[in-house]
Each structure stands twice: as C-alpha cells, then as structure tokens.
Amino acid sequence: MQQCDTLILPGWCIPVEPDGLVLTDHAVAVDDGRIVAILPADAARSSLRPGRVISRPNHVLIPGLINAHTHAAMSLLRGIGDDLPLERWLRERIWPAEKRWVSAEMVRDGTRHAIAEMLLAGTTCFSDQYFFPEIVAETASEMHVRAMIGTPVIDFPTAWAANASECLAKGAELVHDRFAEHALISSCFAPHSAGTLSDDAFSELRIMADQLDVRVQIHLHESQQEIRESIAATGLRPLARLAKLGLVNSSLLVVHGVYLDRDEISQLAAARVSVAHCPRSNLKLADGIAPVARYLSGGVNVALGTDGAASNNALDLLDEMKTAALLAKVSESDARTLPAAAALRMATLGGATALGLAEATGSIENGKWADLTCIDMQHFRTQPIYDAISQLVYSASSRQVSDVWIAGRHLVENGTLTQIDGDEILRRTNEWQQRIASHAGE
Amino acid sequence: MQQCDTLILPGWCIPVEPDGLVLTDHAVAVDDGRIVAILPADAARSSLRPGRVISRPNHVLIPGLINAHTHAAMSLLRGIGDDLPLERWLRERIWPAEKRWVSAEMVRDGTRHAIAEMLLAGTTCFSDQYFFPEIVAETASEMHVRAMIGTPVIDFPTAWAANASECLAKGAELVHDRFAEHALISSCFAPHSAGTLSDDAFSELRIMADQLDVRVQIHLHESQQEIRESIAATGLRPLARLAKLGLVNSSLLVVHGVYLDRDEISQLAAARVSVAHCPRSNLKLADGIAPVARYLSGGVNVALGTDGAASNNALDLLDEMKTAALLAKVSESDARTLPAAAALRMATLGGATALGLAEATGSIENGKWADLTCIDMQHFRTQPIYDAISQLVYSASSRQVSDVWIAGRHLVENGTLTQIDGDEILRRTNEWQQRIASHAGE
Numbered sequence: 001m002q003q004c005d006t007l008i009l010p011g012w013c014i015p016v017e018p019d020g021l022v023l024t025d026h027a028v029a030v031d032d033g034r035i036v037a038i039l040p041a042d043a044a045r046s047s048l049r050p051g052r053v054i055s056r057p058n059h060v061l062i063p064g065l066i067n068a069h070t071h072a073a074m075s076l077l078r079g080i081g082d083d084l085p086l087e088r089w090l091r092e093r094i095w096p097a098e099k100r101w102v103s104a105e106m107v108r109d110g111t112r113h114a115i116a117e118m119l120l121a122g123t124t125c126f127s128d129q130y131f132f133p134e135i136v137a138e139t140a141s142e143m144h145v146r147a148m149i150g151t152p153v154i155d156f157p158t159a160w161a162a163n164a165s166e167c168l169a170k171g172a173e174l175v176h177d178r179f180a181e182h183a184l185i186s187s188c189f190a191p192h193s194a195g196t197l198s199d200d201a202f203s204e205l206r207i208m209a210d211q212l213d214v215r216v217q218i219h220l221h222e223s224q225q226e227i228r229e230s231i232a233a234t235g236l237r238p239l240a241r242l243a244k245l246g247l248v249n250s251s252l253l254v255v256h257g258v259y260l261d262r263d264e265i266s267q268l269a270a271a272r273v274s275v276a277h278c279p280r281s282n283l284k285l286a287d288g289i290a291p292v293a294r295y296l297s298g299g300v301n302v303a304l305g306t307d308g309a310a311s312n313n314a315l316d317l318l319d320e321m322k323t324a325a326l327l328a329k330v331s332e333s334d335a336r337t338l339p340a341a342a343a344l345r346m347a348t349l350g351g352a353t354a355l356g357l358a359e360a361t362g363s364i365e366n367g368k369w370a371d372l373t374c375i376d377m378q379h380f381r382t383q384p385i386y387d388a389i390s391q392l393v394y395s396a397s398s399r400q401v402s403d404v405w406i407a408g409r410h411l412v413e414n415g416t417l418t419q420i421d422g423d424e425i426l427r428r429t430n431e432w433q434q435r436i437a438s439h440a441g442e
Numbered sequence: 443m444q445q446c447d448t449l450i451l452p453g454w455c456i457p458v459e460p461d462g463l464v465l466t467d468h469a470v471a472v473d474d475g476r477i478v479a480i481l482p483a484d485a486a487r488s489s490l491r492p493g494r495v496i497s498r499p500n501h502v503l504i505p506g507l508i509n510a511h512t513h514a515a516m517s518l519l520r521g522i523g524d525d526l527p528l529e530r531w532l533r534e535r536i537w538p539a540e541k542r543w544v545s546a547e548m549v550r551d552g553t554r555h556a557i558a559e560m561l562l563a564g565t566t567c568f569s570d571q572y573f574f575p576e577i578v579a580e581t582a583s584e585m586h587v588r589a590m591i592g593t594p595v596i597d598f599p600t601a602w603a604a605n606a607s608e609c610l611a612k613g614a615e616l617v618h619d620r621f622a623e624h625a626l627i628s629s630c631f632a633p634h635s636a637g638t639l640s641d642d643a644f645s646e647l648r649i650m651a652d653q654l655d656v657r658v659q660i661h662l663h664e665s666q667q668e669i670r671e672s673i674a675a676t677g678l679r680p681l682a683r684l685a686k687l688g689l690v691n692s693s694l695l696v697v698h699g700v701y702l703d704r705d706e707i708s709q710l711a712a713a714r715v716s717v718a719h720c721p722r723s724n725l726k727l728a729d730g731i732a733p734v735a736r737y738l739s740g741g742v743n744v745a746l747g748t749d750g751a752a753s754n755n756a757l758d759l760l761d762e763m764k765t766a767a768l769l770a771k772v773s774e775s776d777a778r779t780l781p782a783a784a785a786l787r788m789a790t791l792g793g794a795t796a797l798g799l800a801e802a803t804g805s806i807e808n809g810k811w812a813d814l815t816c817i818d819m820q821h822f823r824t825q826p827i828y829d830a831i832s833q834l835v836y837s838a839s840s841r842q843v844s845d846v847w848i849a850g851r852h853l854v855e856n857g858t859l860t861q862i863d864g865d866e867i868l869r870r871t872n873e874w875q876q877r878i879a880s881h882a883g884e
Binding site: 075076078079080082083084085086089113116117120121280282283284285286287288289309312313314315316323326327329330332333334335336337339340378380381383384385386387390391394395397398399400422425426429430432433436437 | 517518520521522524525526527528531555558559562563722724725726727728729730731751754755756757758765768769771772774775776777778779781782820822823825826827828829832833836837839840841842864867868871872874875878879
C-alpha cells in the first residue's frame with residue numbers, strides 16, 4: 001500500500017488533458033503538494049493508504065482556474081466609474097483615484113480582498129499587473145496562492161517609481177530576485193500599453209526581460225482608438241511597433257487583443273504569443289468582442305482573464321468562461337463555436353501556457369502541482385446532468401465552488417476560506433470604502 | 443400606532459420607480475400581502491407596530507425579478523443539446539426529446555424544479571410557454587409564485603392537443619377560466635412562432651384572445667433564418683404578417699425580437715408592444731444580439747427573459763440583467779449604453795409592463811403586491827459599495843439572494859426555500875435524468 005496525503009473522490013473528474021475527457025468513479029491522489037495518481041476509485045482504495053479521504057460524490061473536480069490578467073488591488077475601486085467608456089473611465093475616475101489612494105497599504109488590502117474573492121470562485125493562479133508588485137508578491141505568498149506578478153513599467157512618476165528605468169530595476173530586485181526560488185510566485189514585466197512607453201524604454205525592457213528570462217504582459221489592441229493613436233504617433237499598429245522593437249516572441253502575453261487581423265493572428269501563432277481574453281471587461285468598456293475562435297483555429301493559445309474588478313465587476317473565471325463561449329458563438333454566427341470543453345481549456349491549461357506554467361499547473365496530470373477546484377453540482381441550476389463539462393460551463397455559478405487546493409493545501413472547504421480571516425479583510429475594505437467615497441467627485 | 447404584518451429594514455432599498463432612486467435608512471411595511479408604506483426607518487419604528495421586523499443591514503431590497511419568457515418544464519432537458527445551432531438544436535434534440543417525454547407528470551416535475559431555481563435566484567414572477575399549461579398553472583399556484591401561463595397554440599398533434607383549435611379551447615377552459623380570479627395566476631396564448639400557424643389559425647387565435655382579453659406571446663424575429671423563411675413562404679416578414687392578421691397591438695409580447703428594423707421599432711412603439719429580451723439564449727444559439735438600447739430609445743418597453751433552461755442554461759435574471767447591460771454597451775460601441783438602473787428596470791417594471799401586471803408588481807410602491815427580493819451584499823464580490831445599483835447589476839450573483847417574498851409570503855429566507863421540499867424536487871429530477879439519459883441518441 002502506497003501512502004499519500006489526500007485522496008479525492010469526485011463524482012466527475014475533468015482533467016482537461018486529454019481534451020474533453022470526463023472520468024467517473026475515479027480518484028485523484030495528492031502527495032507532498034503534487035498529483036501522484038489518477039486512477040479508478042476501486043484501485044485507489046485497494047492500492048493507496050491516504051492520510052485523508054475526501055469524498056465529493058455530487059461534485060466536479062477540475063484543474064484550478066487560472067486568471068491570466070487582473071489588477072488585484074483594484075478590487076477596492078470596484079464600481080467607482082461604471083457605465084463610462086474606456087478613455088473617460090481611465091482619465092476621469094481610475095487614474096485620479098489611483099493617484100490619490102495607491103500605496104503599499106492599499107495594494108496589500110486590495111490584493112488580499114481580490115485573492116479571497118478569487119479563491120472562493122475556484123481560482124488558484126492569477127497574473128497581476130499593478131503598482132507595488134513586491135507587495136502583491138508578498139501577499140500572494142502569504143496567502144499561498146500561485147501568481148505571476150507583473151511589474152508595471154511606466155515612464156512617468158507614480159507612487160511606486162519615478163520612471164521606466166526605476167520600474168525595471170525595482171521589478172528585477174524586489175520581485176524577481178526575491179522570489180526567484182519560490183514555488184508559487186513568478187514574475188514578469190507589465191508595461192501598461194504600447195502608447196505609454198518610448199522606443200528606448202521598450203528596448204531597455206526587452207533587454208531586461210531577456211536577461212531575467214521573464215514574460216512581458218501588455219494591454220494590446222484593446223480598442224480601435226488605441227490602434228488609431230499608435231498609427232498617428234508612430235505609423236505602426238501597436239503590435240507591429242512591438243515587433244520592430246523585438247518584443248513579439250514566446251515571452252509575450254497580449255492582454256485583450258480585441259482587434260487582431262488575419263496577418264497579426266499568423267504572426268502571433270508563429271511567434272507562440274498567447275492572448276489573454278477578458279470578455280466581460282471588453283464588453284463593459286465597450287471595447288468590442290475579440291474573435292477568439294479565430295485565434296484558436298489560427299494556432300494562437302488563448303487564456304482567460306477577468307481584468308481588474310473596476311472594469312468587470314467581479315473576479316469570476318466561471319463567468320468569464322461562460323461569457324467567452326457565448327460570445328464566440330454569436331460572433332461567428334455558429335452555435336458550435338467554442339464548445340464547453342474549449343472554454344474550460346482556456347480557463348485552465350490555456351492560462352497555464354500563457355503564463356509559462358504549463359509544466360506546473362493547468363490540468364490534472366501526474367506530477368503537476370495539486371492546484372484543484374471542486375464544484376458542488378447538487379443545486380437546482382446544475383441539475384440534471386447529462387454532460388458534466390457542459391453543465392459546468394453553461395450552468396454552474398462560482399458560489400457552488402466547494403473546495404480549492406493550491407499545491408495540495410486545502411484553502412477552501414465547504415465553500416469557506418480555511419486559512420484566511422475573511423471578516424477582517426472585509427472590515428479593511430469597508431474602511432477604504434469610507435475613505436475613498438468621502439473624496440469622490442473631488 | 444398602525445399595525446402591519448412585516449417591516450423590512452434593508453441597508454439599501456431600490457424601488458425602481460422613480461428611476462435610479464436608492465433609499466438608505468428606509469423601511470418597507472407589508473400588510474395583507476401588499477406594500478403599505480415606504481418610509482424612513484425612524485418614522486417606521488415610531489409609527490408602526492409590525493408583527494415581525496426583518497433587519498437586513500447589509501442587503502439591497504429590490505422588486506422581485508420578473509422572468510418575461512421561459513419554458514419552465516424544460517429544466518429537465520437542461521444540457522441535452524448544447525453547442526448546436528437553433529434549427530438543429532430543435533430538430534435533432536429538443537423536439538424528439540419532447541415527443542418522447544412530455545407528459546403532465548414531466549411538466550409538473552420540471553416546473554417545480556424551475557420554480558425552485560427561480561425563487562432561489564430572486565424571481566417572483568414568470569411568463570411560461572409550454573405544454574400542459576394547466577399543470578404549470580396548478581404548480582405555480584401551489585408554490586405561491588406569480589405567473590402568466592402561456593397556452594401553446596400548435597397546429598399539429600402533440601401530447602397535449604390535436605390541433606390549434608383544441609389548444610385554444612383547452613387554454614380558454616383549463617387555464618383561463620379556471621384561474622380567472624386567482625391573485626397570482628394570469629393566462630395568455632403562446633403560439634410557438636409565426637411559421638408554425640396558418641392565417642386561419644392566427645385569426646381564430648386573435649378572436650379568442652380578444653374575447654378573453656389576454657395577451658399573446660410569440661417567438662418572433664429570433665433569427666435571420668426565420669425571417670427569410672417567412673418571406674419565402676408568405677412574402678412578408680413575420681411581424682408584418684402578424685400585423686396583417688390584426689395581432690400587433692398592446693396585447694402582443696414579442697419574444698426575442700433580435701432583428702427589428704427602424705420601421706418595425708416604430709410600429710411596436712406605436713402599438714405599445716413589449717419585447718422580451720433573452721440575451722443569453724440568443725448568444726448560446728448564435729441568434730444574434732438584439733439592439734435593445736434602440737428599442738428603449740424608440741419607445742418600446744423591454745422586459746428580460748431567461749428562455750428555457752435548455753438554451754441558457756440557467757434561470758437567473760441577475761445574469762440576464764448583467765448580460766443585457768454588457769451586450770448593449772458593446773453593440774452600441776458606447777459604455778454609457780444601458781446603465782445599471784436601466785437594466786434593473788428591464789428585469790422588474792419592464793417585465794411587469796410586458797405581462798400586463800404593472801399595477802400589481804414590478805416596483806416597490808404603495809398598494810402593489812409585496813413581491814420583493816433581498817440580496818446580501820456582504821460578500822467579497824460585492825464589496826466595497828460605492829453605488830448600490832451598479833454593484834447589484836454588475837457584481838452580485840444570484841446565490842447572494844437571501845429573501846424572497848411573493849404577495850407578502852416569505853418563500854426564501856437565509857437563501858433557503860421555506861415552504862418547498864427542495865430535496866424531493868431534486869430526487870424527482872434525478873429520476874428523469876436517468877430515464878432520459880438512458881434513451882439519449884436513440
């Protein structure tokens with residue numbers, strides 16, 4: 001009898017790899033934080049001696065969901081500027097609020113709130129892009145959540161750094177070096193968008209990213225206006241400008257990518273660039289609908305992101321998955337487009353690939369970290385079950401998430417945070433709400 | 443001191459009428475099933491002697507949500523034909539399954555499931571369209587839910603009736619006459635779509651609807667294919683054909699209305715016809731995105747519906763509201779389109795107006811029935827709160843619904859059904875699942 005820490009017995013196990021597979025009467029064994037076996041339940045009972053058996057007969061077990069793009073600390077700004085277009089939303093609401101309120105303390109509290117929200121919604125890994133990335137990294141590490149921490153690269157003074165060079169240096173030192181050996185934390189550079197950096201700053205960024213072997217995530221081709229402004233300023237569409245500067249390679253993560261033409265899709269596929277699709281944010285800011293089915297058929301890896309809570313307004317990958325599948329159908333005028341299994345893949349293995357973590361997470365496979373999410377299907381909205389993947393994608397709500405494990409640690413159980421004081425986080429959020437609301441409209 | 447049955451003290455009260463109003467420190471008094479006062483909490487405490495005080499300090503109180511179009515019993519067919527286009531979905535999956543399985547027993551069990559699901563998601567009223575409408579009416583009445591019961595009008599033999607004339611006669615007798623004086627149940631005629639009835643059958647329907655003074659709800663202009671087929675068969679677009687037959691008047695409820703041109707919008711506004719917008723079903727079946735912001739600005743009343751669970755796949759008005767707001771923004775390329783308050787109005791008073799029930803329900807106003815829904819905002823995804831309406835529409839999930847009252851009866855409390863045996867419903871659903879799944883693909 002082989003020992004293992006935990007044996008999970010779900011009603012349905014959807015490993016994501018191989019694509020579309022649904023296992024029933026199977027067990028997943030976890031030891032020392034990793035998946036060590038996926039086997040028939042009977043075989044598991046006779047061959048394994050688990051420290052704990054977790055029976056979830058009405059539940060679907062999936063790889064932990066991966067949020068490929070967010071600004072976690074913006075949870076504290078959720079709802080301050082709704083029903084406004086992107087440019088006005090940024091210039092009139094978000095940037096002034098950030099100028100006034102962003103601090104290490106705000107980033108810590110906002111990130112804690114976002115992580116609690118994401119965990120309860122089944123997310124085990126997120127890619128972040130915000131000020132004070134070292135605080136985001138510390139917070140994710142303390143809360144035992146997997147994260148790729150994006151260092152913002154901005155060429156004007158902010159609360160965090162004076163210019164792009166200082167951003168890069170701080171990112172390398174405070175985020176990359178300090179967390180280099182961390183099992184959960186990785187880092188990347190995250191310039192806001194192509195228009196915010198000079199060619200020189202991008203060149204400096206490219207050199208640094210190559211040296212450290214880290215990814216670059218950037219909001220790109222999010223709106224028609226962004227593309228028009230780039231052409232007016234540089235003669236090039238943003239992606240072409242990045243290509244000229246040597247940044248279009250397998251380390252690039254294009255966030256949004258709402259507008260990519262046929263040649264650009266080929267270019268991204270050839271360079272093995274991933275796109276982080278943020279469908280609800282794109283709708284809410286009226287950016288458009290990214291034709292992600294074409295990206296997939298063109299060979300581009302697509303991940304899913306929530307974007308920040310201020311433009312979504314929730315950090316809920318189940319919602320994004322459903323929205324992505326529904327939008328793909330209507331934008332291709334074909335209900336067969338992006339079937340349920342493809343949407344689930346985007347939210348899991350697609351995300352892991354985009355973040356360079358496909359060896360570590362994103363599917364239920366032997367040897368990967370045990371980043372797992374369990375969803376209780378015994379609710380009216382998810383019964384009856386004819387097809388577990390379909391029911392998960394089209395019907396399940398994040399409030400049905402019962403359990404979440406990250407690297408084997410059981411962080412959510414019975415829909416409740418096991419190791420985090422949620423009330424304390426909400427108390428701090430309420431303090432921020434009072435501070436920020438008292439200055440609204442100034 | 444005036445007596446009343448119940449005094450509700452919510453953190454925020456959103457009465458919907460007047461538009462956009464948010465009341466804090468207010469109370470809603472309920473007596474004998476009706477709203478009898480909306481007043482400051484202090485005044486309520488000093489002037490009223492309630493039988494029960496219900497304090498909900500972290501909650502938003504709204505009018506009960508109104509589902510303006512569903513096929514409740516199809517909850518039992520949820521997920522049997524996902525990722526298929528409308529025509530194939532109907533012809534290959536839904537119609538064969540209905541032919542085999544639809545019975546009074548199936549309709550009772552499926553409707554019970556759907557009502558339980560809708561109640562837990564904050565819905566207090568629904569408009570139904572399915573076989574055995576008398577069973578739907580009985581079930582809604584037994585479960586104390588407000589409903590407009592649509593009698594299907596079909597000109598070929600079904601498990602329920604032999605032809606259109608028999609449908610009309612049965613609808614008049616079994617549904618209309620029997621429930622004529624019922625406080626919760628109203629009835630209407632519900633032909634499937636324009637293409638399924640002859641001119642003669644429509645004329646007979648019109649006469650009967652006029653005599654009984656009931657509404658007619660019909661799937662109309664749902665897809666381009668439907669419009670093309672109508673032109674090929676009759677030379678007219680479906681709406682024009684109905685107009686020729688005298689059916690375009692204030693009793694008409696156009697379900698879907700994905701494709702309506704400028705003249706048709708004017709025609710509907712002039713005739714005071716409502717549209718039941720079912721955004722998620724329209725996406726899932728790849729029908730298209732109804733430009734509802736144009737309908738509203740053109741003076742057409744718009745309601746929200748989930749459609750049946752088999753094409754959605756959940757009966758969740760909060761999801762529809764959010765989706766409607768997001769889609770309107772992207773389809774008009776303007777993030778200001780359909781702001782949160784307008785979306786909430788569609789899901790409440792817009793629905794009541796569409797169903798001819800605006801005197802009875804749809805807003806929190808003195809004299810209306812106490813159809814009320816309370817949502818607990820003390821969750822990560824709905825904190826902090828800068829704007830309660832915005833947070834409700836863009837962030838809240840139906841699982842946060844804490845309380846539901848219909849005509850003053852407290853049917854959901856602490857997120858749990860108070861008067862319905864949910865386990866028994868799910869047990870029956872599971873039996874149907876086993877029966878139906880064992881014959882899938884036959």
